[in-house]
Amino acid sequence: MPFSLAIIGAGPAGLTLARLLQVSDLEITVMVFEHDASPTARPSQGGTLDLHTDTGLAALKKCGLWDEAVKRLRYDGEELTIADKNDTHILHMTGGGGPKIKSKESDGELDYERPEIDREALKDLLLGSVNPGWVQWGKTLQRIDPQTGVLSFRDGTTAGPFELVVGADGAWSKVRHVLTDVWPQYAGVAGFVGHIARPNEEYPPLSRTVGRGSYFACSDGKYLSAQRMGDESIKVGVWLKKEGSQGESWPAKIVVACGDDEEKLKDKILENFHDWTATQRQFVKVATGFRPWPLYELPVGEFWEHKRGYTLIGDASSLMTPFAGEGVNKAMRDSLELAARLEDALKANGDVDEAVREYEEIMFPRAKRWQTATMRNKDGMFSNEGPVTFLVGMVDDIAEEMGKDLSKGISSWIPFKTGVWCYVVSRQWIGAWRRRLSGMIWKEE
Numbered sequence: 001m002p003f004s005l006a007i008i009g010a011g012p013a014g015l016t017l018a019r020l021l022q023v024s025d026l027e028i029t030v031m032v033f034e035h036d037a038s039p040t041a042r043p044s045q046g047g048t049l050d051l052h053t054d055t056g057l058a059a060l061k062k063c064g065l066w067d068e069a070v071k072r073l074r075y076d077g078e079e080l081t082i083a084d085k086n087d088t089h090i091l092h093m094t095g096g097g098g099p100k101i102k103s104k105e106s107d108g109e110l111d112y113e114r115p116e117i118d119r120e121a122l123k124d125l126l127l128g129s130v131n132p133g134w135v136q137w138g139k140t141l142q143r144i145d146p147q148t149g150v151l152s153f154r155d156g157t158t159a160g161p162f163e164l165v166v167g168a169d170g171a172w173s174k175v176r177h178v179l180t181d182v183w184p185q186y187a188g189v190a191g192f193v194g195h196i197a198r199p200n201e202e203y204p205p206l207s208r209t210v211g212r213g214s215y216f217a218c219s220d221g222k223y224l225s226a227q228r229m230g231d232e233s234i235k236v237g238v239w240l241k242k243e244g245s246q247g248e249s250w251p252a253k254i255v256v257a258c259g260d261d262e263e264k265l266k267d268k269i270l271e272n273f274h275d276w277t278a279t280q281r282q283f284v285k286v287a288t289g290f291r292p293w294p295l296y297e298l299p300v301g302e303f304w305e306h307k308r309g310y311t312l313i314g315d316a317s318s319l320m321t322p323f324a325g326e327g328v329n330k331a332m333r334d335s336l337e338l339a340a341r342l343e344d345a346l347k348a349n350g351d352v353d354e355a356v357r358e359y360e361e362i363m364f365p366r367a368k369r370w371q372t373a374t375m376r377n378k379d380g381m382f383s384n385e386g387p388v389t390f391l392v393g394m395v396d397d398i399a400e401e402m403g404k405d406l407s408k409g410i411s412s413w414i415p416f417k418t419g420v421w422c423y424v425v426s427r428q429w430i431g432a433w434r435r436r437l438s439g440m441i442w443k444e445e
């Protein structure tokens with residue numbers, strides 16, 4: 001009998017795993033159970049994702065999808081601007097190749113690259129490559145019987161038992177219940193995401209500010225993001241540090257208070273950005289379709305006791321906020337690691353349970369490293385010092401990835417991090433004065 005495996009969820013993690021098992025040519029029965037009613041049931045799958053060399057991109061290569069992937073990857077989307085509330089551009093990196101930095105994990109052979117891909121394009125690419133007979137739509141897992149291992153779905157049907165059930169069912173995973181009682185917690189950051197459909201034609205200054213990639217601005221516990229999508233539109237996100245249950249329910253409450261009046265909703269959002277520049281506020285004024293979005297995360301370093309027959313990949317195993325851009329990369333790397341171990345074990349008639357245990361032992365410390373970096377970015381971006389702490393943290397992350405020791409310094413007497421700190425603070429100070437002086441000459445709005 002072929003080995004039977006169920007994957008719950010057809011997101012990036014589940015589909016990558018399914019594709020990798022398909023190309024491995026194993027004698028295996030794979031069934032992917034997905035909550036969405038059909039491949040097109042959720043047309044807007046969210047924003048743009050940056051894929052990294054050793055994770056998302058490596059997984060696409062192993063999936064045999066590289067030639068198709070490069071048609072969708074946007075290397076010019078690597079362009080990045082980081083600013084503060086005075087629109088002082090503290091960091092600007094060009095796209096289309098960007099700065100090439102050797103990556104520690106790739107034996108120094110591969111470049112450090114982070115092309116963007118729309119979430120929908122990634123899903124289409126993966127889905128189009130998976131045997132259609134493997135994916136069952138409209139199957140929302142509700143429960144796994146602890147005794148029999150039978151899966152029960154919301155539509156009243158059941159399936160299984162399976163020799164292995166892989167939870168790739170995202171933040172609110174139902175498979176996680178079998179392994180641990182831990183549940184995602186509100187991350188203390190809530191906001192809204194909106195959309196500018198035709199920025200090039202209708203709002204050229206905003207379009208220029210974003211360039212081909214991403215514009216991120218943070219100050220005083222607030223954060224604005226504007227990201228170019230594959231169809232030239234711009235996704236706008238506004239996030240605020242708001243602690244506790246009041247913070248968690250803040251976006252939903254103002255949506256209810258404003259009813260269908262989106263202009264009123266935008267005014268409410270903008271009350272929080274009253275001292276930001278006219279250009280930055282305009283991103284919110286002209287965007288439409290704002291959706292409330294409180295963010296959630298699993299505790300850093302969370303792990304579960306291994307249990308035969310079950311495991312988790314992607315957000316189901318280690319949900320993070322998006323502030324280090326690692327979520328989808330970690331999800332695809334999990335699939336890569338798990339598929340490789342399953343393939344080795346099944347081809348050698350070996351112990352599949354031991355292979356799953358090995359995957360978990362490798363995945364837990366890696367997840368902890370990325371969760372820690374994400375947490376540091378989140379704390380930095382939403383601190384009162386805004387870009388300073390964020391950029392110093394980012395320099396730390398890149399240095400770690402490159403295997404560099406920053407304590408050595410840029411000279412014998414200035415530690416590198418102090419150099420970054422001084423640079424950012426002085427840029428911000430000059431930017432604030434420039435804005436103040438120009439405000440004396442002409443009005444901003």
Ligand SMILES: Cc1cc2nc3c(=O)[nH]c(=O)nc-3n(C[C@H](O)[C@H](O)[C@H](O)COP(=O)(O)OP(=O)(O)OC[C@H]3O[C@@H](n4cnc5c(N)ncnc54)[C@H](O)[C@@H]3O)c2cc1C
Nearest residue numbers: 009011012013035140141169170314315322325326327328
């Ligand atoms: C605002 C925002 C911006 C982000 N930006 C970035 C970024 O720039 N870079 C980055 O790397 N990551 C980013 N992320 C994170 C990234 O989107 C996730 O880490 C990634 O999608 C995880 O993939 P996944 O397959 O594990 O889970 P998901 O993408 O959540 O997929 C889970 C799938 O399981 C299905 N499902 C759920 N429950 C069930 C059930 N009970 N039964 C059956 N099916 C079920 C869902 O319908 C879905 O298809 C962002 C996240 C957010 C919220």
